[in-house]
Amino acid sequence: MKLLILDRDGVINHDSDAYIKSVEEWLPLPGSIEAIAQLSKAGWTVAVATNQSGIARGYYDLAVLNAMHERLRALVAEQGGEVGLIVHCPHGPDDGCDCRKPKPGMLKTIAAHYDVALAGVWFVGDSLGDLEAAKAVDCQPVLVRTGKGEKTLGKTLPVGTLIFDDLAAIAAELIHN
Ligand SMILES: O=P(O)(O)OC[C@@H](O)[C@H]1O[C@@H](OP(=O)(O)O)[C@@H](O)[C@@H](O)[C@@H]1O
Numbered sequence: 001m002k003l004l005i006l007d008r009d010g011v012i013n014h015d016s017d018a019y020i021k022s023v024e025e026w027l028p029l030p031g032s033i034e035a036i037a038q039l040s041k042a043g044w045t046v047a048v049a050t051n052q053s054g055i056a057r058g059y060y061d062l063a064v065l066n067a068m069h070e071r072l073r074a075l076v077a078e079q080g081g082e083v084g085l086i087v088h089c090p091h092g093p094d095d096g097c098d099c100r101k102p103k104p105g106m107l108k109t110i111a112a113h114y115d116v117a118l119a120g121v122w123f124v125g126d127s128l129g130d131l132e133a134a135k136a137v138d139c140q141p142v143l144v145r146t147g148k149g150e151k152t153l154g155k156t157l158p159v160g161t162l163i164f165d166d167l168a169a170i171a172a173e174l175i176h177n
């Protein structure tokens, strides 16, 4: 199975240091919806693994988060594609959960859902924690320059991290190579 796992904020949609707290604040990055739709139509299963500590912090609730994800699904469906499993971590940094990146719990959840191995599966993120989560379960870490990606580029990246400008460039690489 062709499985691609994406971080959400800074990869699919614009991110904000003030968190993305409403559907109105949830704005797709240029080309990201089209990229997901094209990948889906090319036979890729596109899953999402996203930290959402804003829930633990009380900035928004699960209903708002689900509305954001219904919006994502609707936009991709308008382009003839579909989004696979979306897994989120609702916890805060001090909650000691197993799902908050850089822990790989959400990646393991996605692998179990599809009954596939994670080795070599591309996990695309904009933060160092995304790349570390990938490395922890032998996924291929992939950094995009969108969101916090440019800032992350200044840090020490896991060996073998691939770097792309954005999700559209990743789709072009995966579909045409
Ligand atoms: O990039 P993903 O995983 O989809 O989601 C990141 C968001 O949950 C938020 O994560 C926060 O980090 P803390 O959770 O406060 O450490 C901050 O980086 C926010 O700017 C960001 O919007």
Ligand SMILES: [Mg+2]
Pocket: 007, 008, 009, 010, 011, 015, 125, 126, 127, 147
């Ligand atoms: Mg992110």
Ligand SMILES: [Zn+2]
Pocket: 089, 090, 091, 097, 098, 099, 100
């Ligand atoms: Zn968690």
